[in-house]
Amino acid sequence: MPDNSFDDDDDLVYAGSFVFCREHGCEFCNECFCDHRLTNNVQIMDELQAAFPSxxxxxxxxxxxxSYVYDKGVERTPRKLMGSLKCECKKHHVLDCSTCFDWAAVAVEKIKLQAKQKNSKVIPIDISREEKVDFLRSMGLDLSPATRLPQDALEKKFRNAIDACQSFATLIPKLPFDPSTLPVWSKKTCKKPLLEVVNRGNIREAYATLQAKMQGKFSAWDLYENAFMDIRQTIMTLGNNIDNGRKTTIIQDQESKCAICMRVVDVRMLNEDTPVMIVLYRRGARDSPSFDTVKWVQEVMMTQKPLGGQIRATPEEQKLLLAVLNANARRLSPDYSVKRHSSGTEAPFALSFLLPIGPINQRDMGNLTHHTGCVVCGQKTRSKCSRCLAMEYCGAECQRAHGKEHKPTCNSLQGGEWIELVFNMNTPEMRSVAAQGGEMAFWNSMASGPAKDILNYKPLETEPAFPPNLHAQNPFLIKIQRGMHPGLPPMMIYDRTRTFQVFLCHETDSNGYGKTAAQMHTGQSGLKIYRWAKRTGENRLSVCLNRAPPKDPLW
Structure with a gap:
């Protein structure tokens, strides 16, 4: 019978034939003062030499x-067998599982990745598929946790979301980017502190924060629970540090598992409200040799006056921050360079820049979430949910995968009454203004930057063309918003992308208007509701009026 007891002094654990530090499950660990790669390589040297003969x-x-094998399929509680502490795999509960503990394959893939990134100007980082989905959801994308989007499609969506939260295409439309052409920021020339100008938000977030403060909370979002909200706080802290003369920092998690060493080399201004922080950065971790970062802390950070500070950030936030830095680093002009510390400790540091990060605007959010295929994988649809007839799938496998998530929506739509509405592109008042060659101011709810972008003036056409049907036969969520003036004000109807923005007028469709108005009391302040809709004609929309979605979308 195996001896299940072991002493606290045991500091090694086996998973298959490989040995790791018992505390963290790592081959190399700065905290446990160990490097087990020599021992482990004996087990797989033939496979390594065959894969890399040179x-x-x-x-x-x-x-x-x-590293961190406890997070990657290894049971944390070992058993003592034949004098050693051994772990099972989580999936099969087998001690020497050849499938889960194929460390040779893992090592080969890691060496290939390292070789691929050897001459890269960025810091290598491993972000799993699940982490990318979590990051996208933290940014507000209504992405199913069960999504089966192909890896390349998910990666593209992730890169586009990183650009969107920085308003990158708007701010820097021409690449490569050379910050040296921009004016330098300084306390003397800038009217506002850097902390203020890096701050970004929108009306929805301001309202959520107001509601939270009315409940006695500091913010609507708790720290260290949402990587996207946290990274924005980190950038604001960097701005505040620069305002106070501190240009170096260590961004580190509470358990000292990993850290980013960073120095802000320069700050330039794209415009009076948009700074560009030029940074040198390097990643240090408990599970890898840290000679570069240790020397940097000793020779650069600790000698700066005032001394550099520390920013607490979860490992997840650090990965997202590195993804942003790496994406921006690739956009820098190859001719652009900065002066590094004379000690040489910053030679291995990567060069990049940070823009203010804010909520993704409505149009970009729509482009990121819009698709006309299977709700799970995006492929061509071949069937739909037989109960609600709203969600469409490529087949039974994706429908089963989406079943638990779809159930609340399905229940809310089942038995719903679908009403056909006739819409217009202009209200009667707008036609009158257009006939006189005028223009009108529209509330730009897609703005996430300074308040001056809230109003958007557009010239009006008397009879503009109806929008194209980008949703095909698929149902899509719409917002129906009622005007605040008395009488029978027109209702604006639009989708998340704002490629579909029309008006429901009493003069054109009194029946549809009346039935829609009767539902307004179910929405926020009686002014707006969200509903499922289908395009049924050039100027017609079928709407499930008496069934609201399970929850209002982030819109």
Whole structure:
């Protein structure tokens, strides 16, 4: 019978044939003062040499480490067998699972990734598919946790979301980017502190914060729970540090698992409200050799006056921040360079820049979430939910995968009454203004930057063309918003992308208007409701009026 007891002094654990530090499950660990790669390589040297015949033994010994195996399919509680602490795999509960503990394959993939990124100007970072989905959801994208989007489609969506939250295409439309052409920020020339000009928000967030403060909370979002909200706080802290003369910082999690060492080299201004923070950065971690970062802390950070500060950030936030930095680093002009510390400790640091980060505006959000295919994988649809007839799928497998998430929506739509509405592109008042060659001011709810962008003036056409049907036969969420003036004001109807923005007028469709007005009391302040709709004609829309979605979308 195996001995299940073990002493607290045991500091090694086996998963298959590989040994790791018991506390963290790492081959290399700065905290446990160990490097087990030499021991483990004996087990897989034949596979490594076959995969990399040109590599010397010393190069293979210095391969990237396999780390935090407890988070990657290894049971945390070991058993003592034959004098050693051994762990099972979580999936099969097998001690020497050849599937889950194929460390040779893992090591080979890590070496390939390292070789691919050897000459890169960015810091290598491993972001899993699940983490990308979580990051996108933290940014407000209504992405199903069960999504089966192909890896390349998910990666593209992630990159586009990073650009959108920085308003990158608007601010820097021409690449490569050379910050040296921009004016330098300084306390003397800038009217507002950097902390203020890096801050971004929108009306929805301001309202949520107001509601939270009325309940005695400081903010509507708790720190260290939403990576996207946290990264925005970090950038504001960097701005505040620069205002106070501190240009170096360590961004680190509470458990000292990983950190980003950073120095703000320069601050330039794209315009009076948009700074560009030029940074040098390097990642340090408990599971990898940290000679570069340790020397930097000793020779650069600790010698600066005033001393550099620390910013607490979860490992997830750090990954998102590195993804932003890496994306921006690739956009820099190859001719652009900065002066590094004379000690040479910043030689391995990557060069990038940070823009203010804010909520993704409505049009970009629509483009990121819009698709006309299967709600799970985006492929061509072949069937739909037989109960609500709203959600469409490529087949039974995706429908089953989406079943639990779809159930609340399905229940809310089942038995709903679909009403056909006739819409117009202009209200009667707008036609009158257009006939006189005028223009009108529209509330730009897509803005996330300074308040001066809230009003948007547009010239009016008497009879503009109806919008194209980008949703095909698929149902889509619409917002129906009623005007505040008395009488029978027109109702604005639009989708998340704002590619569909029309008006429901009493003069054109009194029946549809009346039935829609009767539902307004179910929405926020009696002024707006969200409903499922289908395009049924050039100027016609079928709307499930008496069934609201399970929750209002972030819109």
């Amino acid at each position: 590599y010397s033994e010393a190069q293979l010994m210095d391969r990237p480490t396999i």
